[in-house]
Amino acid sequence: MPLKPGQNPYKILDLQKGCTEKEIQKAYRAQCLKWHPDKNLNNKEEAERRFIEAKEAFDFLYDKEKRAEYDKGEEKVRVAQENYDKRMAKADGERRKLIEELERREKEFNGAGKRPSDPPTAAQQAKKKKTDHRNFQEEIEAIRRQLEKEVNEETERERHQKAKESTMPQLLVKWKVADGGKDYSEEDIRKIFENYGRISSISSVIPKKDRRKRIVEFDAGVNAWGAELETGNGPMPELTAEWLKPPVDTVKKVEKSAGSATSNLDHMSLEDLEAQFMMGDF
Structure with a gap:
């Protein structure tokens, strides 16, 4: 080319x-x-x-x-x-002619065919190059x-x-912690929400003053509907939850009730969502 x-x-x-x-x-x-x-x-x-x-x-x-x-x-x-x-x-010119004559005689002496030491002709060189x-x-x-x-x-x-990532349900979990009060660990959150389906990953805690947030990501295709109603375990702080990426079979239903703010996050990875929530107030 x-x-x-x-x-x-x-x-x-x-x-x-x-x-x-x-x-x-x-x-x-x-x-x-x-x-x-x-x-x-x-x-x-x-x-x-x-x-x-x-x-x-x-x-x-x-x-x-x-x-x-x-x-x-x-x-x-x-x-x-x-x-x-x-x-x-x-x-x-004469020297070249002499060499050519010697080569011709050598070929005649050795009969038909070509010795391995004979230099290729111009036509043979062109063919080989091609x-x-x-x-x-x-x-x-x-x-x-x-x-x-x-x-x-x-x-x-x-x-x-x-x-695949676009079909992994993601749930935003929020709660408040009083001074010296009890707090949820990653393991606590996992135990609560794994009842709704297999969990792929949980983000690190996103703190802001007395508020805490984590993003729970379920495996692709898991129908974890109902997890958004979870309130936690007493006497631990009360939990609230909302879908960032709802289960696939309920996307349309959730979009109608949650509005466009949820649909704008549909194609973000867990890491991107975590960074977004660190900077914003969702």
Whole structure:
């Protein structure tokens, strides 16, 4: 795949000169993940352009000959080629003819066929170069397909993970603690709410003056409806609870009663929710 004039393949893949083939593969994979069209739905046109540029840069840098030529500079390569042609033009014609004659006689003496030491003809060199180039292009294409396959698989895994997280019910639990009064530990909260379904995790306590909060996250698909009515165990402080992400089969019912404030939190992870509540007053 040709590189467009003015493009810097190192800059496109965020690499430096002298990078290894493994580094090129790793950089190309990273760019594919970053600019995969399925992950940039709001900026699809630029993502597709960057995705194609990454492919072109990968093809160019993975070809050692092209990369070496680029590193040396086109002008330097051109001058070197001209000097080489001049030296060849000045070579002794008679000497070359003598060598060719000796090689011809040697072939005749040894009969039909070609000795391993005989230098290849220009046609054979051209054919070999063409074959090597085709094989190399096939190798590059195979590596690129494998990298893109890995990117697609990772993108799909991320999509499934996000879908799974979006179905994990999350309950915000709140209570007040008097000076010197009893308080709920994580284990206390777990014992109370595990009666409503298997718990995936519980956030650290979120304190604010005399108030305390924790976020209880149930496993995906758990129908923990009713946990929002829990009031705790006396003589411990009274608990109040509300759904941040209600069980899947009751989303519509809860959204109607809770309003848009709950639905805005539907796609936040437990860590993001915890940070949100640390900063805000929910």
